[in-house]
Every structure is written in structure tokens, then in C-alpha cells.
Amino acid sequence: MPTGFQLESVDGDVPSTTLPPSPQVTAMEVCPAAAQVTTSSTITSPAAATPSPALALTTTVDVPSANKGKQVQSSPMAIEPSAGSDNERTASDEIIGWRHGPELDQVLILDRIEDQKNMTILIQLMAKSSDLVLKVVKNSSTKDTLLERIAPLAEKADQAQEELAILRNEIAGYRKIRNEFKDKLRDFLGHDPALFEAKKQAEEQVQKLQAELTQLRDKNEELIKAKDLDEKKLTHAINLNVKSHEQANYYKDKSETLSKKPEVQT
Structure with a gap:
């Protein structure tokens, strides 16, 4: 207007x-x-x-x-x-x-x-x-x-943080209880002679198995080295065979060429 x-x-x-x-x-x-x-x-x-x-x-x-x-x-x-x-x-x-x-x-x-x-x-x-x-x-x-919309979300975030803190405290309590139970079980097993002997035998058996495993590893390494050496020898032999085959073909071609020359002169 x-x-x-x-x-x-x-x-x-x-x-x-x-x-x-x-x-x-x-x-x-x-x-x-x-x-x-x-x-x-x-x-x-x-x-x-x-x-x-x-x-x-x-x-x-x-x-x-x-x-x-x-x-x-x-x-x-x-x-x-x-x-x-x-x-x-x-x-x-x-x-x-x-x-x-x-x-x-x-x-x-x-x-x-x-x-x-x-x-x-x-x-x-x-x-x-x-x-x-x-x-x-x-x-x-x-x-x-926007503030009205964000306010409920902020409240929910605060609640979630509080719940997370509660869960963390509960997990810490469970870990503490588990460690205490392990300590009590270890103390209980240490005072039983039969269990102590069984534990000792099991440890000796484990040591024997570890020694055998070490020996097997050493043997395996030796076998691997021998295998690598054999592979190298085989590769060398194959190369020699190829070279000899090439030389044989060369001399064969040369002999054929020489045998054909007199026929050409006649």
C-alpha cells in the first residue's frame, strides 16, 4: 500500500x-x-x-x-x-x-x-x-x-547416565565377589592333601607335555629345513635338466642342418 x-x-x-x-x-x-x-x-x-x-x-x-x-x-x-x-x-x-x-x-x-x-x-x-x-x-x-524439545532429551540423558553409573557399581561389586570366591576356593584346595597331590601330579604332567612339545617343535624345524634343502636341490636338478634338454635340442638341430647341406650341393 x-x-x-x-x-x-x-x-x-x-x-x-x-x-x-x-x-x-x-x-x-x-x-x-x-x-x-x-x-x-x-x-x-x-x-x-x-x-x-x-x-x-x-x-x-x-x-x-x-x-x-x-x-x-x-x-x-x-x-x-x-x-x-x-x-x-x-x-x-x-x-x-x-x-x-x-x-x-x-x-x-x-x-x-x-x-x-x-x-x-x-x-x-x-x-x-x-x-x-x-x-x-x-x-x-x-x-x-527447540529448548522445549531438547529439555526431555536432556532429562533422559541424565537418567541414562545415572543408570550407567549404577550398572558400573554393580559390575564392580560382582568382580569383587568373584575374586573373594576365588581366594576362598584356593585356600580350601590348598589344605586338602589329596587335592594338593593331584594338583602336583597335574603340574608335572603339564611340564612333561611342554617338554615333549618343545622336542616336537625342534624336530619340526629340522624337517622344515631338510624340506627346504630338498626343494632347492630339486629346483637345481630341474634347471640342469632344462639346460641339458636345451643343449640336446641345439645339437640335434645343428646335426640336422649339417646333414642337409651335402644334399643341397648335389
Whole structure:
């Protein structure tokens, strides 16, 4: 919705000078909505000898917010001329005429148009700030939603850690009980003569088996070495056989070649 700024003279039936409207302010991107502001000025100036009357300013602002599609219209404001005597106004007019030229009314009108432009920029900034506030509110609500979802998960994680600590304590207790049982069983078996003798015989048998295993390992290593040596000899013999076979073929071919030469000469 466009926003119009209109300056209208309160008094009628006075000489007027109408300037072309000020350039329109194009649409300004304000994420996610766009605030478009259009400025139009129709100003009726008083005569040179008549004091400037009060001007009414009506502002309509379209701000993208939660109440989208609604216009916010500010209350009309009256722009009163500066107070002062005729001598003060004459001196002020002379200074302005010396700085800007003799067209005092046009200078005042241009100043008012410039004020309108500044007001337009201010409204655009207000619209942008309003949209940023909406974004902040939206992000805050999203954050609250995530916190609400994360809170139960955090509670479950705390419960799981507590249960894990309990299980670790139980496992430590079971290990302690098992070690105590082993110690008691070892003490009990050590005081029984029959069991002690059986344990001694079992240890001797284990030592004998270990000695036999060591002997078998040594024999196995010797057999492996003999096998490697036989394989090397076999490989050497195969190589010699191949070489002798190649030599036999060479001499055979050579003899055949020599036997064929006399037949060619005849």
C-alpha cells in the first residue's frame, strides 16, 4: 500500500503556485516484506505580502507486521510559521533571499519537499526496524520451541547416565565377589592333601607335555629345513635338466642342418 504525504493550505482563495510532485521513492526491499512509499506533494503557497498560513501534514504508513494488510495513519500535524515581528521576518527573508535568491516561497517549498523526503526515509527505516523486530521475535519463539524439545532429551540423558553409573557399581561389586570366591576356593584346595597331590601330579604332567612339545617343535624345524634343502636341490636338478634338454635340442638341430647341406650341393 503506498504512503502519501500531502501538504495542503488551510486558507483558500489565495494566489497559488503549484510545483511538480517530488520524485517517487521506489520500493525498498525489507525482508521478507517490501515497504513501498510514494511521495506526492501539492503545495499552495501564499502571496508575497501575506504571512505563511499553517500547513496540515497527514501521513499514512504501511508497515509490514503481524497485522498485514492494515494501514496505520498518524494524526494530522500543523506546521505553524515561526513567530516573530514583521521586522524580524523581513530580516530573515533578506538573509534567505541573499543566500537562495529572490524566490523565497520556492525556497520554502523546496525545503518542505526535502523534509518530506527525510520523513519518507525515516518511515522506511521504521518499517525495516519493525521487520527486524518481527524476525527477532520469530527466532526467539523458534529457540523456545527447540529448548522445549531438547529439555526431555536432556532429562533422559541424565537418567541414562545415572543408570550407567549404577550398572558400573554393580559390575564392580560382582568382580569383587568373584575374586573373594576365588581366594576362598584356593585356600580350601590348598589344605586338602589329596587335592594338593593331584594338583602336583597335574603340574608335572603339564611340564612333561611342554617338554615333549618343545622336542616336537625342534624336530619340526629340522624337517622344515631338510624340506627346504630338498626343494632347492630339486629346483637345481630341474634347471640342469632344462639346460641339458636345451643343449640336446641345439645339437640335434645343428646335426640336422649339417646333414642337409651335402644334399643341397648335389
